[in-house]
Amino acid sequence: MKALLAHTPDELRAAFASAGTPGFRAAQVAQWLYGRKVRDFAAMANLPAALRARLGAEWRTHSLERVAVHGAADGTRKLVLATRDGARIESVLIPEGKRQTLCISSQVGCSLDCAFCATGLLGLGRNLSADEIVDQALHAAELLHDQGQSLTHVVFMGMGEPLLNLKQVVQGIRILTHPDAFGLAPRRITVSTAGVAPKIAELGMAVPVRLAISLHAARDELRDVLVPLNKRFPIATLLDACARFPLPKRERLSFEYTLIDGVNDSPRDARALAELARKANAKVNLIPLNEHPGTSYRRPSEARMDAFLGVLAGERVTATLRRSRGDDIFAACGQLGARADAQPSAASPEPAYR
Numbered sequence: 001m002k003a004l005l006a007h008t009p010d011e012l013r014a015a016f017a018s019a020g021t022p023g024f025r026a027a028q029v030a031q032w033l034y035g036r037k038v039r040d041f042a043a044m045a046n047l048p049a050a051l052r053a054r055l056g057a058e059w060r061t062h063s064l065e066r067v068a069v070h071g072a073a074d075g076t077r078k079l080v081l082a083t084r085d086g087a088r089i090e091s092v093l094i095p096e097g098k099r100q101t102l103c104i105s106s107q108v109g110c111s112l113d114c115a116f117c118a119t120g121l122l123g124l125g126r127n128l129s130a131d132e133i134v135d136q137a138l139h140a141a142e143l144l145h146d147q148g149q150s151l152t153h154v155v156f157m158g159m160g161e162p163l164l165n166l167k168q169v170v171q172g173i174r175i176l177t178h179p180d181a182f183g184l185a186p187r188r189i190t191v192s193t194a195g196v197a198p199k200i201a202e203l204g205m206a207v208p209v210r211l212a213i214s215l216h217a218a219r220d221e222l223r224d225v226l227v228p229l230n231k232r233f234p235i236a237t238l239l240d241a242c243a244r245f246p247l248p249k250r251e252r253l254s255f256e257y258t259l260i261d262g263v264n265d266s267p268r269d270a271r272a273l274a275e276l277a278r279k280a281n282a283k284v285n286l287i288p289l290n291e292h293p294g295t296s297y298r299r300p301s302e303a304r305m306d307a308f309l310g311v312l313a314g315e316r317v318t319a320t321l322r323r324s325r326g327d328d329i330f331a332a333c334g335q336l337g338a339r340a341d342a343q344p345s346a347a348s349p350e351p352a353y354r
Contacts, residue, residue, distance in 0.1 A: 001057075001058060001060040002058060002059050002060070003129070004029075004033070004059045004060065005061065005130070005134040005135050005138065005175070006063075006129060006130045006131035006134070006171070007175075008171075008175050008181065009026060009027065009181055013026040013027065025047060025051065027180060028044065028046055028047060029041075029047070029055070030180045031180075032044045033138075034138075034180070037138070037141060037142045039062060040061075041053075041059075041061075063083070063084065063129070063131040063132045063135040064081040064083060064084075064135040064139065065081065065082045066080075066081055067080040067082050067088065068080040071329070072325070072328050072329045073328055075095045076092060076094050076095070076325045076326030076329070077093045078091070078092050078093075078326060078330070079091045079136070079139055079140065079143075081136060083128075083132060087125050087126070088108075089108055089128070089136075090105060090159060090337065091103060091104055091136040092158065092326060093140045093144075094326070098152070099152050100149055100150065100151050100152050100153070101152065101153040101154070101155060102140045102151055102154050102155070103155050103157050104133060104136050104137065104154055104158050104172075105128065105133075105136065105158035105159035106128055106133060106156055106158070106159070106160040106161070106162040106168070107126070107128055107159055107160025107161065107164070108125030108128065108160070109123050109124045109125045109159060110122065110160045110161060111123065111124035111161070111164070112227070112229050113228055114194065114214075114226060114227050114334075115225060115226045115227075115228075115295075115297070116226065116258060116260060116295050116297045118334060118335050118336060118337050119159045119334075119337045121337070122337045124160075127165040128160070128165065129168055133169065133172035134172050134181075137151060137154060137176060137182060141182070151182065151184070152184075153189070153190075154176055155189075155190045155192065156169060156189075156190065156191045157190070157192045157333065158336055161196060162192065162203075163191075163196035163199035163200065163203060164196060164199075166199050166202060169191065169203075170206045170207055173189055173191075173207045173209060176189060177189065177207070186207060186248075187208075187248065187251070190209065190212050190254075191209050191210070191211060191212070192211075192214055192256060193213060194213075194227050194229050195213065195214070195215075195229050195233050195238045196233070197238050197240070197241035198233075198241070200241040200242060200245050201241065201244040201246070203245070204245040204247070208246070210251060210253075210254070211245050211247070211253045211254070212253065212254040212255075212256050212285070213253060213254065213255050215227075215256060215273075216256070216257055216258050217230075218269060218272035218273040218275070222263070222264060222269075223235060226260075226263070226264070239276065239280055242282075243280070252281055252282055252283050252318075253280060253281075253282045254282060254284070254285055255277060255280070255282045255283070255285070256287060257273060257284055257287065258288075258289055258333070259286055259288055259289060259299070259308060260289045260297045260298070260299075261289070261297070261299060261300040261301070263297065265305070266308075267307070269308070270308045270311035270315075273312065273317075274311065274312050274315035274317045275315075277312075277317045277318075277319075283317075283320075284312060284317055284319040285319075285320055286309060286312075286319060286320065286321045286322060287322050287333050288300070288321070288324055289334070290334045290335045291327075292330060292334070292335045305321060306321075309321050
């Protein structure tokens with residue numbers, strides 16, 4: 001069967017037309033699916049019965065099965081989803097006032113092995129298809145629909161490196177932004193990369209989304225340890241690639257920077273980060289390390305994080321210290337895929353850079 005969620009509404013119209021079905025029927029299906037959150041063709045009452053039966057035999061509207069939804073004390077929800085081949089992925093729905101942000105996964109696991117990230121301990125299973133990417137959003141939208149709410153923002157900051165699955169991520173974004181599907185404005189979608197430099201401009205030319213760089217260190221010798229991809233694409237190469245990213249007017253890219261006690265949280269590190277942020281005209285999102293059983297790294301004290309933020313402010317860099325969301329259910333940044341029974345990684349280096 002063909003995956004309906006892999007097609008934009010325009011592509012669905014063309015597919016219907018090639019099978020002899022009037023194009024407006026595709027618009028009706030999209031309205032049922034994305035507008036009313038109805039996946040069962042048999043329930044799409046304004047379609048002829050014969051067409052409903054044929055569509056049900058030819059197309060599938062589920063690419064992921066919802067295994068569990070875990071709720072955190074702060075209202076964050078982690079969706080555990082199963083693929084058709086039995087893999088498990090996780091997405092995170094984060095409420096903030098009227099804003100409902102979904103953190104989407106782009107791969108089963110991850111190959112980058114960033115030193116502090118639980119997902120990297122899983123290794124890479126495979127890339128997710130566009131329909132699997134979109135179905136994460138549809139599952140989240142269904143949960144919100146039941147509460148009279150809507151999905152407002154999407155960040156590709158879940159499991160995996162989005163730019164190593166660029167074709168499927170771009171197709172997913174085209175569906176998320178299509179007015180007859182989710183209808184999200186491109187500025188409400190952020191793609192985060194650990195620094196796959198050759199693909200950064202390609203992303204920006206394909207879809208006008210926001211860009212976030214998972215930087216985590218401002219010196220190559222330290223970033224080589226925390227983000228091993230840096231050995232292939234060092235900071236200077238990464239900044240050159242960011243300069244070629246076609247940012248929308250009045251938009252700036254973001255540097256994501258996880259603060260790790262005794263590793264990258266010194267005043268020296270803050271000054272180096274400020275220098276990079278000025279060069280790239282970037283704003284900085286500071287993320288306190290979200291601890292998990294697979295790492296020996298630790299979160300800095302509040303005083304140390306405040307001091308780091310103060311140095312950035314003194315250097316006239318726009319910076320915020322992000323509040324951890326969902327860390328009590330292993331749903332926070334760097335925790336996806338964490339196992340409660342895991343042991344701290346023996347490969348985690350001692351805090352050697354101050």
